[in-house]
Amino acid sequence: MVALAQDYRKSTSLGAGYAGALVTVFIWATWIIATRHSSGTSLGTIDLGLIRYGVPALVLSPVWLRTGLVPRNVPLILLVIMVCGAGALFFQFTTFAIHSTPASAVGVLLGGSMPLAAALIGVVLFGERPDLFRSLGLAAILGGLAILLLRAVAGHEITWISFVFLPLGALLWAGYTHAFRRSGLTALEGGALIAVWSFLIHVVLALTFGSTITTVPLTELGLQFLSQGVLSGLAAMLAYGVAVRALGGSQAAAFSALTPVLATFGGAIFLDEPVGVWEITAAVMTGLGVALSTGVLSHRLKR
Template sequence: MVALAPEMKKSNSLGAGYAGALITILIWATWIIATRHSSATHLGTIDLGLIRYGVPALVLTPVWLRTGLIPRGVPVKLVAIMVCGAGALFFQITTFAIHSTPASAVGVLLGGSMPLAAALIGVVVFGERPDFTRWLGLAAIVAGLAILLTIALGSHAIGWISFTFLPLGALLWAGYTHAFKRSGLTALEGGALIAVWSFIIHIGLALVFGTAITSVPLAEIALQFLSQGILSGLAAMLAYGIAVRVLGGSQAAAFSALTPVLAALGGAIFLDEPVGVWEIAAALITGLGVALSTGILSHRCKR
């Protein structure tokens, strides 16, 4: 029993990492759909940002008060990359683009681009050397995303805003992923810092450009409070932080390739966007790619 203890501990740790990644992409798919829905309301990107980061900033107040706005021992550069990559800049860029992009295409251009951007940064900046299985997994992800993007382009008129801002958002998030991994912060500490800094920035934006929150029906505010604030702003940020800590930046980011599949299904159910045989095929290919690039299959084979 004593000899098995370290292996069991490692297995439990991996399970927590995989669970954190899966919870994150489920919430992200919900976020895409809720943000698309908000385009039909009077809520602007600044209003959504106030909700998105105000809730976790308030809930995690004891955490960021303890660490300080610039934690001791953490380079300011890493904090800035984290806040830009998963905070105010990321949110404003992606939300602006999501309002004019079908949910299925958002999933491809944003969630689908994240594992590729994370892998690229890992290789070019940090000298990571993915093995053949991970390269094969990334290739499968590209194939699945290509199918979904082809379908999206054939079904909708997607403009330059979508093709420019959503991949840029994916690059920002990939940068945050690697910065957080190297910051030494816990998921709670990283989430708290991103939330409070982003909330401060959005307060500044609201003072300059105004806000429409007070003129929006309470039911709509409640929907965004749940989706943006509690789920995306708090739960997903903490879950993703755990995934990055356990699995590593590139492997955790690979799970985001499942977001297009869930977004397409959610778009079909809630926004009447079509889904058919090719979408299902792309889902299977992408799922296989995620399994290969994150090492799930190799871990199981070793058991």
């Protein structure tokens, strides 16, 4: 009976983890499209950052007021990695690149790079050893990135900004993934601390470099408030925290490889971006890679 109860709790936890990961990637795809859309407005990356982190910082204020801005039981280096990896630095790097990168390419270069970066950190720093199926999944993701790279070099469609800042953003996010798992914080606590610190950083940036947020039409502000603040800043951060707790850093990050497929078709439908057979191939290849790199197939074969 005890064993059955333990198995039930474990399966429930895994189910919550998978659900959290799937919710996260759907929101990320929406975020990519909304951020691409904002490039045609007067909203800058600082303005978007104020919205992205201001909403969750306000909603989760009871949480960070209780823990304090620097919790005593969390090593400072882990907190810094979390704030940089999922907060202000990550957001500025990726948003800057997204403004000049097609949604399909963002999905592959950012979403596809995340599980690769997470796996690399896990192997180098924490001694993780991916099995054959996970290795094949990561190889498929790498193949999708290679297709996009070759297309960009041949057609000069994507600039160096995309190939530098998006993978760098993926590396930052992977660092956050591993740091959060080892911080001992709950999803609410981690999300609250990242939000408040990132909001304060963006306030300083706005005071230093200025902001155009007051000149933007209310309809555009409403769209970004929903996509950046409520969905990406609050819902996705909490959902991803649940996924990391239940699945582990590398496996949770692997789900981000589903983002390319969603972003590719979302960009074509909502932004009228041209999508050819090679872009679809790269997106599908990286998306399929997640089925192996999450380790789901490995667990089923062991059973």
